[in-house]
Amino acid sequence: MSGQWEVVIGLEIHAQLATRSKIFSSAATTYGAEPNTQACLVDLGYPGVLPVLNEEVIRMACKFGLAVNATVAQRSVFARKNYFYPDLPKGYQISQYELPIVEHGELYIKDAEGKDKRIGITRAHLEEDAGKSIHEGLGRSSGIDLNRAGTPLLEIVSEPDLRSAKEAIAYMRKIHTIVRYLEISDGNMAEGSFRCDANVSVRPRGQKELGTRAELKNLNSFRFIEKAINFEVERQIELLEDGGKVVQETRLYDSDRDETRTMRAKEEANDYRYFPDPDLLPIEIDEEYIEAVRRTLPELPDAKQQRFVKEYSLKASDAAILTVNRALADYFETAVAAGTAKARTVANWVIGDLAAALNKDGLEIETSRIAAGDLSGLLDRITDNTISGKIAKEVFDAMWAGEGTADEIIEARGLKQITDTSAIEAVVDEVIAANPTQVAEYQAGKDKLIGFFVGQVMKETGGKANPGQVNAILKKKLAR
Numbered sequence: 001m002s003g004q005w006e007v008v009i010g011l012e013i014h015a016q017l018a019t020r021s022k023i024f025s026s027a028a029t030t031y032g033a034e035p036n037t038q039a040c041l042v043d044l045g046y047p048g049v050l051p052v053l054n055e056e057v058i059r060m061a062c063k064f065g066l067a068v069n070a071t072v073a074q075r076s077v078f079a080r081k082n083y084f085y086p087d088l089p090k091g092y093q094i095s096q097y098e099l100p101i102v103e104h105g106e107l108y109i110k111d112a113e114g115k116d117k118r119i120g121i122t123r124a125h126l127e128e129d130a131g132k133s134i135h136e137g138l139g140r141s142s143g144i145d146l147n148r149a150g151t152p153l154l155e156i157v158s159e160p161d162l163r164s165a166k167e168a169i170a171y172m173r174k175i176h177t178i179v180r181y182l183e184i185s186d187g188n189m190a191e192g193s194f195r196c197d198a199n200v201s202v203r204p205r206g207q208k209e210l211g212t213r214a215e216l217k218n219l220n221s222f223r224f225i226e227k228a229i230n231f232e233v234e235r236q237i238e239l240l241e242d243g244g245k246v247v248q249e250t251r252l253y254d255s256d257r258d259e260t261r262t263m264r265a266k267e268e269a270n271d272y273r274y275f276p277d278p279d280l281l282p283i284e285i286d287e288e289y290i291e292a293v294r295r296t297l298p299e300l301p302d303a304k305q306q307r308f309v310k311e312y313s314l315k316a317s318d319a320a321i322l323t324v325n326r327a328l329a330d331y332f333e334t335a336v337a338a339g340t341a342k343a344r345t346v347a348n349w350v351i352g353d354l355a356a357a358l359n360k361d362g363l364e365i366e367t368s369r370i371a372a373g374d375l376s377g378l379l380d381r382i383t384d385n386t387i388s389g390k391i392a393k394e395v396f397d398a399m400w401a402g403e404g405t406a407d408e409i410i411e412a413r414g415l416k417q418i419t420d421t422s423a424i425e426a427v428v429d430e431v432i433a434a435n436p437t438q439v440a441e442y443q444a445g446k447d448k449l450i451g452f453f454v455g456q457v458m459k460e461t462g463g464k465a466n467p468g469q470v471n472a473i474l475k476k477k478l479a480r
């Protein structure tokens with residue numbers, strides 16, 4: 001009976017910080033380079049080399065802390081997390097332990113009822129990434145690529161406040177949106193720049209203490225996170241209902257088989273023998289520095305969404321879609337400012353036709369085939385009655401195909417709406433003469449037939465007659 005169990009989830013999100021060079025060395029961080037071409041002596045863990053902190057990561061972590069209403073520590077400390085793994089030549093990872101740079105943050109997501117729900121952010125700390133083992137195409141050997149070693153990460157740890165896979169996804173999306181607004185991470189999940197471990201447990205509803213958790217690794221898409229959590233919840237409930245016990249462990253999600261399985265027993269913090277890194281000074285920043293960073297913060301997603309609802313009279317759901325991505329929000333605002341169409345009309349086109357076209361061609365808003373100003377030019381022609389909304393879709397498709405601006409296409413294809421009353425009247429007369437049966441039925445009281453007549457006139461004019469005018473002229477001529 002899953003209704004008797006409450007699901008508890010806490011996420012550890014790793015966001016790769018978008019610096020040009022690594023956190024403690026000057027090697028480049030560009031993705032996709034030939035293996036081991038972007039690893040210098042520091043990243044390779046040579047003896048005698050010293051790490052030098054990249055100041056940019058402090059600014060980025062600070063930005064994040066302020067954006068989630070957290071405390072940014074004026075003093076934080078790097079610590080060594082000791083473990084052996086082939087992709088970690090130093091034998092320890094530089095991270096932060098007792099004194100992280102960011103603590104006690106929060107954000108809001110929508111819960112199942114659509115209400116705002118607060119999710120606590122325990123901490124966010126700076127650390128370096130490890131390298132990567134490569135097994136493909138190497139026969140019985142494995143290779144090590146240390147390009148990623150020393151890449152800066154911000155690990156963002158949530159409180160165990162999430163109560164379903166859906167809430168976990170909503171939270172992760174929110175963090176994703178925030179780091180991209182702040183331009184501190186590109187959030188590219190396919191390249192591993194944004195990934196998470198999910199800690200999952202269940203407990204009998206009403207119980208205070210948390211159940212024993214499993215930590216799920218290797219979650220690199222929103223879809224897999226949802227599937228992995230749901231699988232794990234079912235597994236734990238079944239286990240407990242059969243009288244078994246959940247063991248605290250690290251489990252790997254296998255997307256091919258859609259299941260999680262044991263990877264290793266969960267290590268405890270003391271297994272890592274954390275201690276302050278003697279090669280690095282504590283990070284010390286003052287109030288003035290933090291305030292200077294605060295002044296660089298952009299308008300954040302929640303604030304932008306609220307402003308869109310107020311300023312442009314958008315539905316909250318539309319404002320939410322438009323503000324998920326800062327570039328999309330900018331596109332919308334540019335299009336509104338450039339033309340005469342109502343903001344709601346612009347929103348409908350951006351969320352509807354434009355989003356569909358981008359999606360179909362696998363493009364992002366930044367690479368849209370129609371610029372904001374040009375979309376605005378199209379919508380202006382609806383506003384001033386040059387074309388109908390329906391013809392506008394045809395023009396949109398032609399613009400997308402690169403045939404030119406709205407005006408050029410309307411001209412070239414002769415799509416100008418017919419607003420000349422006498423021309424419309426002539427077509428109306430023809431349609432009335434050709435359909436005596438329907439005329440009689442209409443005049444006998446079958447009002448709904450007006451739609452039929454409008455349709456006929458539109459057909460005759462290739463959709464170019466002004467629908468409002470057609471309606472009015474038809475009603476006048478059909479009345480008796």
Ligand code: ADP
Nearest residue numbers: 008009010011158159160199200201210211213
């Ligand atoms: P570790 O660093 O060993 O993985 P932490 O105690 O720092 O462990 O917790 C990591 C994450 O696990 C946090 O997001 C926290 O909210 C979550 N968490 C801790 N206990 C539980 C639990 N019983 N059920 C679900 N999530 C949990």
Ligand code: MG
Nearest residue numbers: 012197199215
């Ligand atoms: Mg962990």
